[in-house]
Amino acid sequence: MNANSINIVKRGFLLGLMVLFFSSAFGQTMPIAKLDNETSRKGEIVWIDLITNDARASKKFFSNLLGWSFKNHEAYDVALSGTKPVSGIIEDQELLKGSKTSYWVVSASVKDAVATAKKIKSKGGKVLSEPMEISGRGTVALVEDPQGAFFSVLENSSGDPKASAPRNGEWMWAELWTSDPKAAVSFYADVLSITAKPLGNDGGGEYFILKGDTYEFGGITKIPVKDEAPIWIPVLRVEDAAGIADKAVKLGGSILIGPASVAGNKVALITTPSGAPFLVQEWDL
Known part of the structure; x- marks a missing residue:
């Protein structure tokens, strides 16, 4: 993967991810973990999503590679390592049409997604999608740091996944x-x-x-x-x-x-x- 391919990803990302992930069209909640409303890991990376133009192939790959299983929520799949949710998989067939490139998005937990998005702008970053409420997930914004790496900020509506020592396959x-x-x-x-x-x-x-x-x-x-x-x-x-x-x-x-x-x-x-x-x-x- 080179810089040009990543720039292509960004263009496709805003086309596909906005339609699928950052919209209310699912009609389904998209849980990222067993949440307890009490765990707070503000500032930490608490979730990772895979944006791909072939979810079926991606699921087959990780199932065979790591033994992951999957729970489907309409256009969104939650990957499980054993019983622990570890990733989401989002498919957009228009994403990088004709190209073999997919992309990971890490999500950082924040107390206030709106305030964090404003601060990111003030510190030289960009807000690629304004904070949006997603049922079952919370308030999410897709952002970019001043050097050009993008990630999302998540104001989780149900608390954060509990921190635990990672096992193999996590x-x-x-x-x-x-x-x-x-x-x-x-x-x-x-x-x-x-x-x-x-x-x-x-x-x-x-x-x-x-x-x-x-x-x-x-x-x-x-x-x-x-x-x-x-x-x-x-x-x-x-x-x-x-x-x-x-x-x-x-x-x-x-x-x-x-x-x-x-x-x-x-x-x-x-x-x-x-x-x-x-x-x-x-x-x-």
Whole structure:
């Protein structure tokens, strides 16, 4: 995936995602987890959606790769790892018509989506879709940071999914690949009121860890791939990164980076058959 393909995604994204996800046309709620109205993880990434032009193929891929199962809510599928909801899958057949590219969207929990959207604008970001109420989900806005990475902010109507240590086959966190990590840290710390710390003791600012109340939930780093545009990449915990990467290829995906050893843990950047990139990483918690 290169910068041009991501720009194409953005154009298709606003065409398709606005019609499907950010509308009330479903007539169905779209639960993201078992919610308790008491859990609050404001500022943290609490959900990840896959926007694809072939939901059936995406479900088959993840079912065979990870054993995920799915619950359908009209045009929206919720992926389950065991009994735990882990992702949503949204299909738009007009999205990137003729192109094999899909995209992930990470959602950050906020107390007030309207106020957060205004703050994002004031700090140099963009609001791609104004905050909208979605039955069963809450108030959602699609936004973009000053470097061009887009994500959504979610004012969840029923509380946030509880934080838990990720098991194999579940998302560990998400990484922001950006052109200016320090500027990105300042932006996200400001608009989401989160804490970031440099990895290691050198203070070089090459990699920052995003800390939640209970667990670390994300990272920010310099874009490691040539010609890539700023992007949020979800990271999946697996027992055998090399084995999962090889299996992904056999199922129609591809390997973009690795498998390689990072801080003593093997990691690989792979894609779904429709081109959505994600990291798989071994992790000894």
